[in-house]
Amino acid sequence: MNQRIIMLCVVGIVPSLLVTTTGAVEAVRTESGQELAGENHPASSGSVTTKTFTTAIVDGKPADDQKAFENSVSEIYFYTVLEGLKGQTVTHRWKYSGRVISNADISVTDDPFSTWSSNGMESNWTGFWTVEVLDKNSKVIGVDTFEYNHPRNLQMDPDANKAGADSDGIPSGGWGWGRGRGWGW
Incomplete structure (x- = not known):
């Protein structure tokens, strides 16, 4: 019985995964830093058409x-309105002092949503x-910023003081959580 051994070698391009602290794949890149495209890592075709911070949803x-x-x-x-993302899961990622505080994963069931x-x-x-809006590939497709402060200190300048965080940037004491809801129209 004849046996054949076939060896395949790929020279020059070895993909590597960049992984966040939560284990999600952010990008697939070659050693030279070139991002891979195509079926395994398609570009997002969706967008965020509305971004609003609010005290309540009515x-x-x-x-x-x-x-x-x-x-x-x-x-x-x-609050966001998403277009071209039906069938995907998007994430609202809440960040404070550069640290992720919470993620809300949202299944997009309609377009617009x-x-x-x-x-x-x-x-x-x-x-x-x-707050960043991430598509299914963890690509940021929308971002917005708000200020949370004592009334006398409100300044709406994101480069101003970074008070309220421990030396490692994590909020001092307390708790944080995120949740998401939505529907199409």
Whole structure:
């Protein structure tokens, strides 16, 4: 009986995975840093057409539109309208001082799709917060920033003081969580 051994060698291109601390794949790249495209890592064709921070959601819509909140507000909502993302799971990633505080994974079931997430807040988590919208490939397709501060310190300048965080950038004390909801229209 004849046996054949076939060896395949790929020279010059070895893909590597960049992994976040939560284990999600952010990109597939070659050793030279070139991002791989195609079936395994397609570009997102969707977009975020509306981004709003609010103190409440009423009948599926933001109650108000704010960029600055007094630190007495106990929960902040991030409302988005997504287009071209039906069938995907998108993530609202809440960040404070460069650290991920919570992720809200949202299944997009229609196009366009109205959705929101919220984050419980503690009064000492003052400063500037960022919420990123990530597609199924963990690509940022939308981002917005709000200020959470004592009324006398509200300044809406993201490069201003970074008060309210421990030396490692994590909010001092308290708790954080995120959740998401949505529907198409």
